[in-house]
Structures are given as C-alpha cells and as structure tokens.
Amino acid sequence: MKTSSVGIVTPQRARFDEPLALACGRVLTAYELVYETYGTLNSARSNAVLVCHALSGHHHAAGYHSAEDRKPGWWDECIGPGKPIDTNHFFVVSLNNLGGCHGSTGPTSINPATGAPWGPDFPSLRVRDWVHSQARLADRLGIDCWAAVVGGSLGGMQAMRWALLYPTRLRHCVVIASAMRLSAQNIAFNEIARQAIQADPGFADGHYLARNTVPAKGLALARMVGHITYLSDDAMADKFGRDLRSGSLELGGEEPAEFQVQSYLRYQGNQFSGSFDANTYILMTQALDFFDLAREYGDDPVAAFREASCAFLVLSFSTDWRFSPSRSREIVDALIAADRPVTYAEIEANEGHDAFLMPIPRYLALFGAYMQRVRGAC
Secondary structure (H helix, E strand, O other): OOOOOOOEOOOEEEEEOOOEEOOOOOEEOOEEEEEEEEOOOOOOOOOEEEEEOOOOOOOOOOOEOOOOOOOOOOOOOOEEOOOOEEOOOOEEEEEOOOOOOOOOOOOOOEOOOOOOEOHHHOOOOOHHHHHHHHHHHHHHHOOOOEOEEEEEOHHHHHHHHHHHHOHHHEOEEEEEOOOOEOOHHHHHHHHHHHHHHHHOHHHHHHOOOOOOOOOHHHHHHHHHHHHHHHOOHHHHHHHOOOOEEEOOOOOOOOOOOEEHHHHHHHHHHHHHHOOOOHHHHHHHHHHHHHOEOOHHHOOOHHHHHOOOOOEEEEEEEOOOOOOOHHHHHHHHHHHHHOOOOEEEEEEOOOOHHHHHHOOOHHHHHHHHHHHHHHHHOO
C-alpha cells in the first residue's frame, strides 16, 4: 500500500425514500447511493470536494478496501495526502452514480414493483438526474456548498451541469477532458458498442439476469471498441508497436501470428465483461449521447454559462481525440464570453483521453496548483 494513499476505506450507503422525478418523465420512488469519503470535513463545512466519475467509474476513487488490495481506487493518483486533491485539507466525496452497477440503485437492483431485477426496464437517465441525486447526498452530509465539483470526461459534464443547476452550491468547477456535448463521431462509437452488446445472444433483450445469462462477448467487444478510442496512436505505438505475442509473420508459419495489442484488447474486454453490467453500459452511454449543456438555452452556451456563478478550471490533453482540446476551448470561449472566471491549460501528453487518469507531472502540477487556490478560499 502506498504511503501517500488515503489508506483503508469503507464504502457507505445512503437510502433516499423521497421520490426522485427524472428527466425522462418517470419517477423513482426510492433509491440508494453508494459512496466513499476521504479526509475530514471542517467545522465550517467549507472544504468538501465532490468527485464525479466517468463512464465506467464508480465510488472507489482512492485508497484500498483491504490491506490485501493491490490496486487502489481509479483516481488514486489525484486524491490523497499531498496530491492535487489533498485529503490533508479537503473532505472528498466520491459516489457511484444512480443507474450504476457497483452498489447504487440501477438495472441490477431489484424492482420493488416486480421483485425481479430492473434490467432494461430501469428508467432512462440524464446527467441532470445524477446531479439532482448528488445534491440530495450533499444535503444528507450537511454540505451546503462544495469547495469544488470535479470530473473528467462524463464526470466533467456532471460538474458543468452542477454549475448551472445549483450555482450557489459550488465555488469551483473543474472540467477535465470533457465537452459541452458529444460529436457525431462519439455518438457513433457509442452506438457501435451498444449494438455489439445487443447482438450477443446472451443479451436476451436486456433480461439476461432473469434468464441467468450474461452477454459477455458483446460487452467485451463494446469495451474493446471504447478502449481504443481512449488511447492515442502514439500511446498504442509506444506500448505495443507491432510486437508479436506469439507466432510468426513468416509465410507458412505453423502458429498463427498474434500481436500484443490483440492480446491486450481481449484481456481488457474480458476483465470488463466480468465486472460491469451490460444494461448499465447502455444506460451510461445513452446519457453521454443525450447530454447537451446549451440545449435549453437556445443552443447558446454563453447564455447557459451566464447561469453559473463559480470559477472554472478546464484542462485538455494534446493527443485526446475522443474529447479533443478544441472541445475544451469551446467551453473556455463560452465562459469568457459569459464573463465567468476561467483558467485553461492544454497539456502535452501522449496518453490520449486516458491521460486524465495518469500520473503526468505537468498535469498533476497544474491541477494541484489550482486546488491550492481552492483550498485557500476554504
């Protein structure tokens, strides 16, 4: 276990019996959210930071669940003592979003109306639904205003929606490798992933849990498609090149050639299909597709950001082609036109979209410097 880690953490569960009206027009009569906290909430309750996860993320963002754990939380590089989100100074809340498959109410949960798993009957969700449920969790924890709401990718979309829906409840909004809406290309990749899942005979129209099947091949393929879009060409070349795992490229070779990158993608797909729910993946990617920050503001992002009252940090990465720097600059341009305080940096990095999860020195330095400013205001 790393000495700079937050150490052993225990997930917590909050149940909400107040009905939650969803953007799709349906109502959840009750639901649960699983979350973790790191650090200590100060007496003024002014040092709380909300971490919003991306597509395949969850509540376990930092630390370890036991002394035997070899792998820490998904954002352990950024959360902990002396790290950008310094738990010596901040009280950090990280949750599994509504609709998730890591403990919060979602498609794998039991539908109280039927006594069976929700499956494909779980309501369609929007980013605003997550934000409203997160606000209720903040109420439960006694947090009236976040020092910062932070997120990468889909998490950054949640952070921006927070700034518009609850402008008085956050002082800083940190948006990393994100966009105000998906491009047509991004939507296309998500549709290919969903089609891969739905074409698996084990999908059973989404009722696979009731039939004791799992669309493992389809979910693995969806993950493989997604994963290659999170990496840059440089990152894949550096990591794999054209190296072979087995066999030979010689004509007439007895063993078929297998490239290292092929083996890697299959491993990633198989690991993911064993830990993630297919209906949740469909739900999450659709929420990504539907997100459009400015839609209800006459498609005017400047008008949208005029609703915000917090300061912003926007970060992008040079080789991220899934959420390219130009998409972050659109956010920055709109914030400037809306006369909102914003700090922006494009970070040179070969890791592609996944760079926001990596220990890239300049990234950690910039992120940490901004969070020191946030800390000073606490």
